[in-house]
Structure formats: structure tokens, C-alpha cells
Amino acid sequence: MSLLRAYCRSPSAVVGLVLLLIVVAMAASAGWLFPRDPLALAGRPLVWPGDNPRFSFGTDNSGRDIAAQIFHGARISLLIGVVATSIAIVIGVVIGAISGYYGGWVDTVLMRVTEAFQTLPNFLLLLVLVAVFGSNLMTVTIAIGVVSWPAPARLTRAEFLSFRNREFVQACRTLGMKDRQIIFREILPNALPPVIVYASVVMAVAILLESALAFLRLSDPNVASWGNLIGLGRDVLRIQWYVSAIPGLAILLTVLAVSLVGQGLNDALNPRLKGR
């Protein structure tokens, strides 16, 4: 409760939460408001928003309802964002925890691997993964998760380094607890809050990565994704720029919402930083 109050003290955090709830509501109501397949033909192509009351956001190049694609696209963006972020956080936490807890050569090897992933431009790695494993919704989501874990891993490692020699950990060792128990039951709950806050950054980047991939037509073409729609709209950009403009705004607002919520959580959890 006190956390909620601390969170609501910042107006930008509240704005972020409201925006995020709107996006979640869009995703939840998509099937109910637009029960038809969002990729099915709905009317004449390239109807401007407002020209026909049936299509409040107009139609795209092939006559599909843009509003339906926006609502169903919210599902895809949130799905990819949440799943890819979970994958990245799980990999990152496990690698960071082992690396920070054991130190020594284990740490050296794991950090070298992390460095390798950070040296490689992550969008390039994403292209390679998509080129090798194909681009359906599942492979794209996993690939985004796989390229996003190094930063959470480093963060977790830093946290573990600061905890590994604390008294409570020494007490656990003296009690004869197994390493696995110490890492996941004792240290992890203490190390997790900054990682969870950082997850909002990972999620924002994951949504942006997917939309960029879809824009290049390298994501799943059979789902209503905002990036796909922007890529389609590019062909008619000179006159019917709204086809690209509308889904772009949706991405912008969603990423903004996720970042603001993350920042709000950070400020609420670290009262020390208040006023920064």
C-alpha cells in the first residue's frame, strides 16, 4: 500500500500506468470489439480515417480495417514484450547469479560470453537468428529474448557480488545450505528488485525490436503486428501517410507507457533518488 502511494506521487508514473492500462484494455477487448480476423478484407482499400464511420482509423492498402489491426496488434506487442522479456530476465538472472556468486574462472568465462553478446550489434544478431530459424511468432519472440539478456545478467552479477559475502549468506553457508538454495532462495529475493525495474527497459526495447523487424518484413506476416502495418503503409506513404502514422503512434505510446511505469517503480522503490 505504501508502495502504491509512493508510486502515485509522481504524475508521470500515473500517466504511464493509465496509458499501459489502456493498451492492456485494447488487447483484452480486441476479440470482443473486432471479432473478425483483423487481416481479412473489410472494405474498399485506402479509406481515410473519418470518411467512413465503419472504419474510424480508415483502411490499409488492401482494404483491411486499421482499427482492428491496432487492437489486435496490441495483443501481439504485449505478448512479444512480456514473453521475450521473461526469457531475457530468466537467462540473465541465472547467468548473472552464477557468475556473481561463484566468481573465479566461472565468472571469467560467463562474462566473456556476455561480452561477446554485447560486442555483437543485437539487431544484427537478431537478423542472423531470424535468417537461420525462420520468422514465425515463436522464433521471433525467442530470438528477441536471446539477444536481450546481457544487460540483466550484468546487473544481477553486480547485485550478487555485493551480497555474496554478507553476514546472512555466511550464516547460510555455516548452516550447511546447498549453493542452489543460497543463490535462489536467500540472495535472489534481495537482488531482484533492481532487475525487475530494469525489465521495463528490456520490454520497451523488445517491443521496438519486434516492430523494426516487422517493418523490414522479417517478422511473422500472418499476425496483425503494428510493425507489419507500418511496413505496408510505406508503399503508400506519399499520399496515405496515415496507414503508417497510426500504428507508429500506438508503438510510441506503448513504449512510453512501459518506460514511465518502470521509472515510476524505480523512484518508488528507491526513495533516496527522489527529486532526481
Add this chain to the structure above:
Amino acid sequence: MRILSLALKRLAASLPTLVFILIGMFLLLKLAPGDTVDALLAQMGGADAKVAADLRSFYGLDMSVAAQLGNYLWRLVRFDLGFSAIYGKPVSTVIIERLPATLLLMVSALSFAFFFGLVLGVLAARRVNRWPDTLISTVGLIFYATPSFWFGLMAIVVFSVYLQWLPAGGFEDITLGHAGIARTLDIARHLILPTLTLGLIFLAIYLRIMRASMLEVLNLDFVRTARSKGLDETRIVTRHVLRNALLPMVTLIGLQAGTMLGGSVVVESVFSLPGLGRLAYESVVQRDLNTLLGIVFVSALLVIIINFLVDLVYARLDPRIAGGG
């Protein structure tokens, strides 16, 4: 000299990373359906099994994976990246042709983001929690959330289609037949929108880091000393705070080098610039895995070189680093 040897030591430490990346990428691409010969045959319009087998032994694709990997690494040492079946040229030639556009774009986007991020960050920090700070921070957040390709498209609509101030794409207008300064200006005109598009998200990041770093340094004791000496605020910021606050900004250049290269893939496709990023995209679409692997190698090399330069700059800004060893 100490600085250099320190940076060189860091450079040497990144060699195993590079080898690890190459081995990983090589094995990954072995998993890909279809090899160079398949791509070649598709270009030729198909051939019988005998031709395919001959070509495979010609390119050394009939050997074991380990032998192929050894071959590949040995060729890399001599900077031979193999042959691109799609472009009909050695991969290194293809990459070197495309490299200048990407480097130019990266340098200009980085300068833009660094300079304006610095100025806006300082402005925000000096008016912390008042309206200029709120305005700058909000704009920064919006920039951060903007998909770069979408910003590029909207910039084309506004500046190329409606206002017709700037070209919508391409690296230069060859039909004008410019040379010398006129050609440079023409290229600069073509690069304005791509630079803004690529730089925008980094501007947001630099601005945020600069603001936080300024606020951190402004609270340190030596700043209080400078204030009590009676120095005016502008002098304190320029002479005392800025140099210290710049350190995290410089670190960030190294950290973001890879992200920027990745971002150029998208930006170069939006503005149809003949750069490395667009080449990467084309080689994914055309299944030209040799070229893709070459680009990965060159990009990793580029990131390592940028980090080497960042180390040098860092040591110059903060003498304690070179002194402490």
C-alpha cells in the same frame, strides 16, 4: 604511453571475444537451411546433382564442419572473407564498398546525439525540477519511445513530400554530376534526415545520462569549494563540472556502438542508403550467408575498435585511470 599500453591490453583481452563470436556465428549459420551452393544454383536456375557436388568440393563445403571452421578462421586471419555468390565479388570488396556510408552516418548521428544530449542535459540539470527540466526530460522520454524507422517515415512525409526541402532517400544525386565541394554538400543534404532519425534515440539516452551525471557532480565537495571561492555558476559548470560529468557519456559511446550499428540497418533501409546495414538486410533476404557472416565479423571489429578509442579518450579525461593502473 601508459594510457596506450593499458588500452592495448584491453584490446588484446577482446580478441578471445571476437574468436568466440566467430565460432558461434559459423556454427549457427551451419544450422541454416541451404548453403552457398544452393544460393548459387538458385541464381543459375538450377543444375543437376553432379554440378552441385563439384561446386561443393570447389568451395570446400564437402569437408567436416570442424575442418570448414578451421579453414574459415585461417582465411579470416588473412582477411579473406570468402566469396559472395549473390554479388559475384569477394565479400571483403562488397563490404568495403558499403562501409563509408555507414561510418559517415554513424559519426554524424553520434556527434548530433552527443552534442545536443550534452547541451540539453546541462540545461535540464541547471534548472532541475523547474519547467525547462520537465520539458526537456519529457521530450527525451518521447524520443526514447519513438521507433526510429517510423520517425524516419514521418520525417520523409513532412520534409520531402510536403515541404520538399530535403531528399527522401539515397546517398547522393548522381544525375547532378557534382564534384568536390558541391558533391560534399549534396551528400550532407541527403544525410540530414538519416542522421536525425538514427540519432534521436541516442539523443534521448545521452540527455538523460548527462542530466543525472551533472546532478551527481554538482553535489560534490569540490563544487562547493568552487562556489565558496565566489566563482560564477557558468564558470563552475564549464571549468569544473563538465569534465567530470562527461565520463559516463564517454563510456556510453562504447556501450552504444553496437546498438547504433544495429539501428543503422533500419535507418539505411528507410532512406535507401548504400551502407553496411542495408547490406546486412539484403543478405538476410537473399540468404547470402557468406556476406552476412562477413558483416558480423566487420561489425564486431568495429565495435572493438570504437571501444579502444573510447578507452583512450577516457584516460585522457580522467588521469586517475592511467595513474592507478
